[in-house]
Amino acid sequence: VRPISMVHHLLPASDGELATLSFLQDVMDILLQYLVTNFDRSTKVIDFHYPNELLQEYNWDLADQPQTLEEILSNCRIALKYAIKTGHPRYFNQLSTGLDMVGLAADWLTSTANTNMFTYEIAPVFVLLEYVTLRKMREIIGWPGGAGDGIFSPGGAISNMYAMLIARFKMFPEVKEKGMAAIPRLVAFTSEHSHFSVKKGAAALGIGTDSVILIRCDDRGKMIPSDLERRIVEAKQKGFVPFLVSATAGTTVYGAFDPLIAIADICKKYKIWMHVDGAWGGGLLMSRKHKWKLNGVERANSVTWNPHKMMGVPLQCSALLVREEGLMQSCNQMHASYLFQQDKHYDLSYDTGDKALQCGRHVDVFKLWLMWRAKGTVGFEAHIDKCLELAEYLYNKIKNREGFELVIEGKPQHTNVCFWYVPPSLRNMEDNEERMNRLSKVAPVIKARMMEYGTTMVSYQPLGDKVNFFRMVISNPAAAHQDIDFLIEEIERLGQDL
């Protein structure tokens, strides 16, 4: 019988070494076992419980008294039992799927190093790796010599907000001290298919969602440049000041790439900051075959690029890249003298914390850096090419298949494939309101059944006048042709009676 171990028996307790090694090895064994099942197609993606059920399944409460380490291990097992297997080959629910083993190892190391990105003083290696990695990403974007600036931020929404913040500051630096009251009424432009974070950022920054003008898209979800120009002129005539165009490279639902060259020309003509939200599509820059879809990105003033999406880096890892160096620093710095002492003994340009909105900032770079070392650029390229090939495979399989109807015409540009499943009962119906109404209820029911069976997960949504349809996306390195086949058959199995 093992003696009862409690947390106070672990390090830093003076005789805590053995107990610590034993406890952490036990945790590791639980994690390794979970990992292996994660990739096993015969296991469920999810063991679904409704919230009120899950609250009652287990006592999750926080108490005054400590639990034993045995109980802590049980907590870990239980947490994993009800977790989604996000690395499972049939998990397609989000833009971020899959679990890379080197990325995971790097994240474990990051947790173990447990430091903060604000100064070189306390994160020397990680600050240097951020410098090296951001420079490399800027090179790939196409900025000469990789010059420029940037930061890893907590997610694409925040990266986009940074872009808006910096664009505003570039045009009206007095906004930092004087606020929006001192500057003209600003307007930003983005497509109607862009990510909601552009509006969310505008709300937060005091610009207001009404000042985000949504530009029309063509049938494939790409911003129409002539509409952009028309709306810019219109806004200027009303006395508003256009300060930002946020183009999207890889929209969330359709995976569309806005025409960046045409947008860059317009931004140049009207002297407007051009941001490219490549949170989802930025990864394609790693592929010689697909990077043409982002042609013109090198003319952007700023780019959001989330390696935690298409490049499979563990969550979270989002970069904002900025072409002009020093602007982030001027925009955000507050010169806190307790942190950014000016009389330190090393080169202060490595104390990058004051360019951030955050004070404390998690180390998000190491997992990307280590994965890059392990895969090389060619490894990311192979992953991306394979995911796009799988998307095309899915497209080819369903384009003429009975019961499947594509939402947009033509081969997918990204890995997004959007489609309706039309159950037999609806196939011979006239295309009227009743059919639309019934069709809108199909995807939610199939999705609920998927989760209850736990066999696969894929997302759905309505968009504009199009009722609920499935949005398949493939970023999961574990996914193979058989999983695409499975998904199609599973949708048919779960939806045929509807």
Added chain:
Amino acid sequence: VRPISMVHHLLPASDGELATLSFLQDVMDILLQYLVTNFDRSTKVIDFHYPNELLQEYNWDLADQPQTLEEILSNCRIALKYAIKTGHPRYFNQLSTGLDMVGLAADWLTSTANTNMFTYEIAPVFVLLEYVTLRKMREIIGWPGGAGDGIFSPGGAISNMYAMLIARFKMFPEVKEKGMAAIPRLVAFTSEHSHFSVKKGAAALGIGTDSVILIRCDDRGKMIPSDLERRIVEAKQKGFVPFLVSATAGTTVYGAFDPLIAIADICKKYKIWMHVDGAWGGGLLMSRKHKWKLNGVERANSVTWNPHKMMGVPLQCSALLVREEGLMQSCNQMHASYLFQQDKHYDLSYDTGDKALQCGRHVDVFKLWLMWRAKGTVGFEAHIDKCLELAEYLYNKIKNREGFELVIEGKPQHTNVCFWYVPPSLRNMEDNEERMNRLSKVAPVIKARMMEYGTTMVSYQPLGDKVNFFRMVISNPAAAHQDIDFLIEEIERLGQDL
């Protein structure tokens, strides 16, 4: 001889299980070895290299071709070699120090689960644990039944920014759509010793740093309520609208607690949102002995509380708690239909993502929850009481010691102890400008030497008219009396010739 292993030999490769287990176990062995030395007083806290040296020590570049897994393990060893040992008993440099073994295990599990907090659908357990944990924190703040709202955000600066955002929205909900142009000129109030993030937030939100009015503090760094009231009245007379008072519970440098009850009375009188920035001091709520220092916090409208500081949770873990339920949601929601589908089959109140500024959001709750289970509330209490006892021990040791001069009178309220070390050469000098000038150079030199020897790390800064002084803080669970003794003697050793 082991065969050469590459990342593509690992899972999800179909025969990757053994290679994966072996690789991850190798990583784990490196981490465990690092961990054990982390707590060993005979090892250095830091193996310091200047940035340009460190860039040349190793080839950090990102290449086209992959490295072997052996090389990846080397990268891990090198990264840890140059990392700061933030769990080392003599690491006192930041408000976040120490490394908790259960917190670490929980962070490893979080990485392994690799999911995103935006919906219950993909983070069922973690969403429930956030719900349970935030409710518990609100109970401890003193809000009846733990009612209210909140979120874990990427750091205290962002938590404070949320408070400002919500306070503005509460008073002028039209700001979300119309922006700052549609509402009166706002002003916020915080003390001159408050954290720089209040100004940073005001700059970002389009309020402007000039609209943050800094209230005077007494000698111990506490906001003077009469000055607050005077400045509110003054601002109103000028036609400005006071919308937020950000009181500080535990200032960054002095560790001062603003008088929350008096501030609450003023906020009530003038109908102003009361925020308490307890990023550093919030942890004291866990201690029956020390929580009186936050008396009045239950009257706040919102509270920032960073468990990654005084409670020793791994970075990062910051909570914003809000008394009024639903306000965060109204303020931030954008109803993205691809994510927050309204026709899902479960209770949608658990899809908390739309109340966040972020879209993707890292799981920061599990490490806090698991540590709480392992330590119990009493365990956090014991940790906090011990750290405060150590601070008092330091204070008592140096208050009459030759060569040490306290910056503020009286026993420390938090674990901050601020002091000058006065080398023998300055001890008999007249208190004039030359002495101040020379004294200002002492702490930076001692700090640089500390880092070069790698023996300990403690922060310094100037404040107002006070030249560079050391700010000792103790949140490190590994620290003991001997480490305080060591710090004092090390400062004397490194500074006696100055």
